[in-house]
Amino acid sequence: MAIRKHRPLSGANGALAWIVFARDRSRFEREFPNLKLLQYNPTTPLRYWLSGGLKRWSLLPESAWKYATTFDKLPLKVSPHFGSFVEIELLKSDGVA
Amino acid sequence: MAEKPENRLAGKRVAVTGGAGFLGSHVVAELQRAGCAKVFVPRSRDYDLRRADAVARMYADARPEIVIHLAAVVGGIGANRENPGQFFYDNLTMGVELMEQARLQGVSKFVAVGTVLKLPQIHSGTVQGRAVVIDHRGMLNVFHHISDAAAFLSEAARCLVPNGRSFIADQNRGWISSPILHYFHGDRYAPESKSWQFASTGP
Numbered sequence: 001m002a003i004r005k006h007r008p009l010s011g012a013n014g015a016l017a018w019i020v021f022a023r024d025r026s027r028f029e030r031e032f033p034n035l036k037l038l039q040y041n042p043t044t045p046l047r048y049w050l051s052g053g054l055k056r057w058s059l060l061p062e063s064a065w066k067y068a069t070t071f072d073k074l075p076l077k078v079s080p081h082f083g084s085f086v087e088i089e090l091l092k093s094d095g096v097a
Numbered sequence: 098m099a100e101k102p103e104n105r106l107a108g109k110r111v112a113v114t115g116g117a118g119f120l121g122s123h124v125v126a127e128l129q130r131a132g133c134a135k136v137f138v139p140r141s142r143d144y145d146l147r148r149a150d151a152v153a154r155m156y157a158d159a160r161p162e163i164v165i166h167l168a169a170v171v172g173g174i175g176a177n178r179e180n181p182g183q184f185f186y187d188n189l190t191m192g193v194e195l196m197e198q199a200r201l202q203g204v205s206k207f208v209a210v211g212t213v214l215k216l217p218q219i220h221s222g223t224v225q226g227r228a229v230v231i232d233h234r235g236m237l238n239v240f241h242h243i244s245d246a247a248a249f250l251s252e253a254a255r256c257l258v259p260n261g262r263s264f265i266a267d268q269n270r271g272w273i274s275s276p277i278l279h280y281f282h283g284d285r286y287a288p289e290s291k292s293w294q295f296a297s298t299g300p
Contacts, residue, residue: 013241015270093260
């Protein structure tokens with residue numbers, strides 16, 4: 001099957017999660033009072049990038065990966081702004097949607 | 098005392114999409130061990146699950162009480178990187194058609210499992226009466242492709258059961274990620290945008 005570009009959902013804004021749940025959090029809380037933001041947890045500062053992401057290469061040798069998880073947590077102890085990814089948890093309240 | 102899951106599955110008719118795959122073959126084996134009356138595995142050569150008519154035909158053939166949706170259109174790293182929209186569209190369509198036909202045909206339980214980039218996260222949905230409600234939903238590295246975040250959140254608020262949860266793992270605007278996403282990543286990165294919307298670039 002031929003795969004075509006420019007299909008639905010091909011667009012993006014890589015900052016969307018930060019925009020909606022961090023920068024515009026007051027708007028989110030105002031417009032969606034029945035969705036409670038339980039956590040906005042920045043994580044994984046370096047590991048994904050060092051792995052090469054979706055590319056075939058990796059900047060770290062395989063033997064180093066057992067230390068990578070521990071190493072990756074260190075920048076977050078300094079500041080959550082080091083987090084390259086974020087884990088978000090929303091809770092639907094009991095109210096009517 | 099709570100009933101064991103195996104007992105709840107005994108005698109049930111279950112359809113497992115993707116049941117011939119790596120995960121699915123293990124799930125099918127467990128279902129058979131649990132005493133399911135019939136475990137139906139639709140194959141792509143027989144049913145194009147992106148099409149509503151094929152999904153309806155599959156349900157008519159299998160008459161499942163439980164549906165476990167594991168099937169996905171997947172590719173290697175390069176294919177995923179070059180065609181995220183195509184893969185995402187196919188997989189979303191398949192899930193939507195399977196859930197909608199399950200609702201129409203009165204399937205009592207629908208479980209969808211999906212992963213993108215990161216393991217493990219679980220989608221779990223339950224079909225109750227005429228409306229699809231979601232207990233827990235996980236979204237992995239796809240939120241930034243949602244072209245209307247407010248519309249998505251409205252739908253999430255509508256579909257989640259009270260006390261249901263939505264888990265989203267996505268890119269963050271961080272000190273390290275910002276320059277990478279801005280200068281080296283293929284997707285658009287616009288933290289300055291005032292809008293929660295963008296063009297989907299699709300037809």
